[in-house]
């Protein structure tokens with residue numbers, strides 16, 4: 001079964017169209033697990049240094065330095081240490097991890113093995129989004145193959161290093177992608193994020209020191225080990241090296257997955273790779289990194305897709321899920337969809353988040369149906385402002401930012417609803 005979504009590739013996804021790449025034989029025939037062999041001959045300290053030098057930033061949303069995160073793991077040998085691979089991928093607009101799990105599961109495992117050796121971890125838990133039935137099957141098959149071939153287990157690739165991998169399936173909650181919500185769920189409890197500190201490197205899965213990394217983050221690692229940090233820095237920007245897989249959806253001719261260097265201008269992604277907006281329409285706004293990230297208006301598509309540039313425009317790269325909205329789109333309806341999602345997915349522990357997400361949706365919905373008042377616009381911003389930075393996890397920020405982005409760039413849409421006492425965008429998508 002070949003890949004059916006449009007894509008462009010670089011090192012990370014070079015064999016996506018090649019069905020055999022998902023199998024152990026196919027992967028090994030293309031040089032698979034050679035980087036892990038090389039890593040096992042390198043000291044953990046040198047490996048962590050290499051990943052730090054490469055500048056690899058986590059691809060799960062926050063963009064934290066992977067090498068630095070690995071260095072936080074204790075080295076005193078006191079307790080068992082664990083890795084956790086975050087394959088929950090529930091951010092609306094994000095679908096890049098899915099394709100890595102389906103088409104390159106051994107690459108995920110190879111990255112995990114290198115991370116495990118570098119951090120001295122004896123076990124990895126891979127937490128897979130509940131709805132990802134086929135990706136989970138592909139991954140399980142790869143894990144079984146790796147055990148049978150001695151790549152996992154008591155003697156990894158013939159060395160004295162032992163490593164086990166356990167796959168755990170989620171049950172459909174967005175909050176289980178937040179790393180400590182994930183850990184709670186992994187341990188069999190409700191997926192409610194933990195207060196930090198302590199951070200997972202001190203108190204992680206089952207109370208043991210743990211490191212959580214995203215699927216794509218792990219996939220970059222074998223390439224860095226095989227080719228070096230300078231090679232990796234040859235892609236992307238100085239502050240954001242490497243490529244990433246942008247998942248483009250919405251009003252574009254060619255939605256799909258495009259692996260491109262970080263720093264690629266957003267307009268190149270939208271107009272060249274995804275071939276622009278269909279039906280001769282124009283772009284109204286683009287969410288650059290999954291639904292939690294603030295939207296940008298059409299006038300700002302020149303932005304290079306790297307955090308240092310996106311932050312200047314008050315948004316972030318997030319998961320690289322690019323969602324394009326054309327000129328017919330009602331931004332209040334978009335706000336209704338977004339706030340509905342966050343209202344539903346809040347775990348409810350923090351008042352600001354539990355109540356705030358409900359209020360944001362209630363006010364959005366009121367404005368959309370033509371019952372909003374001029375005060376509602378200020379209340380929206382007031383509620384969003386009070387949710388930011390106040391809660392146990394970043395979910396509340398993720399719920400507030402898109403509302404602030406919509407109000408920043410499309411306040412006129414909101415004002416027009418209040419003035420006309422109805423939605424002035426009859427051609428927009430239906431709620």
Ligand SMILES: Cc1cc2nc3c(=O)[nH]c(=O)nc-3n(C[C@H](O)[C@H](O)[C@H](O)COP(=O)(O)O)c2cc1C
Pocket residue numbers: 057058059060061062063064066069086087088089090091174175176177178179180212213214215217218393394395398
């Ligand atoms: C509400 C919320 C949802 C998240 N969902 C995911 C997710 O589905 N996948 C993911 O890798 N990271 C997700 N994250 C980020 C994780 O908490 C964590 O930072 C990440 O897995 C670390 O991996 P990285 O350093 O390799 O990016 C989420 C964070 C928040 C606040």
Ligand code: SF4
Pocket residue numbers: 175192193345346347348349350351353354391392393394395396
């Ligand atoms: S911010 Fe929201 S999702 Fe995160 S812990 Fe608090 S209530 Fe739960």
